Amino acid sequence: MSNNKDERSVTSELCFKWKVNYDTKQRIESDLYSSNITNLTWKMELCNADEEGQVKIDLCLVSCENSFKGLIKYIILDRNGKESYFKDSNKEQFEQDGVYSTYLIPSDKLTDPANKLLFDDRLTISCRLIIMNDDSLITNTNCSLIADLGNMLENKILSDVILKSKDKHEFRAHKCILAARCDYFATLFETCKKNKFYNMNFDRKTCEAFLLYIYTGKVSVSDELLQPLLKLANKYKLKELKSLCENKLPKKNLPKNI
Secondary structure, eight states: OOOHHHHHHEEEEEEEEEEEEOOTTSOEEOOOEEETTTTEEEEEEEEOOOTTSEEEEEEEEEEESSOEEEEEEEEEEOTTSOEEEEEEOOOEEEOTTOEEEEEEEEHHHHHOGGGOOOBTTEEEEEEEEEEEOOTTOOOOTTOOHHHHHHHHHHHTTTOOEEEEOTTOOEEEEOHHHHHHHOHHHHHHHHHSTTOOEEEOOSOHHHHHHHHHHHHHSOOOOOHHHHHHHHHHHHHTTOHHHHHHHHHHSOGGGSOTTO
C-alpha cells in the first residue's frame, strides 16, 4: 500500500509506452513525447550494456517551462503484455535540457528467453513520469553548500588523504567526502585504512575535473578532456559523471572499451 504522504505529494503523472527494437550494439532514440497539461516535451534513449552488464535508459527533457521535482517509474512488459520488471529512478530536480539516467536492467536478464521480455527482439517499456509537490520542503535557494565544499578542496582545509596524478601533482582531499560520493573510494579506504597516498594514474587536469565533480556535483570541461574524464569516471565507477560524459561526447567518439 502506498504511503499517504507520498500520495499527497504527487501533483500529476504522465504515462506512456515505448516499443523498442532492441539492439545490443547501439543507442536507440525514441520519437518526441509531449504533454499539453504540463507543457513538457521529452524523448527517451536506450543505451547498450556497459562493462558491468547494465542496460541504461535516459530521459532527455527537451522543453520545460518550469523545473520540477519528480521521479520516473519504468516497467518492462513481457511478450504477453504482463508487467514483469520494475525499476524506479532516483528523485530528481528536472530542468530543461537535462538528461536523467537510470540503470534499467542487467543485460543477461533482459535477453534470457526464460524471462520472455523480448519478442522478435522487440522490447516494450511502460514509463510513468511522476511530478512531485515540494510545498512541504524547506530549502534555501541561496545556500552556499556547493561553494563551501569546493573551497574545502581548493584550500585543503582539514584534508586527510593525498591523491597523486600521473604527472606527480598532489591533491589534498577528504576521505569522508570521497567515500560518501564514490563507492569505489569507500571500499578503498575501508580496505587500506592506514594509507594516506593514492595514485590515480591520470593527468592533472583530468583528476582536477573529476574531484571537482565529486565535491560540487558539477564541472565544466573542454572537449578534449571528455574522453579521459569518461575513462576516469568509469575506473572509479562514478556512474553519474560517466553518463554526463557519454551524453556530451558524439556517439562516434565514444571509446569502444567503455
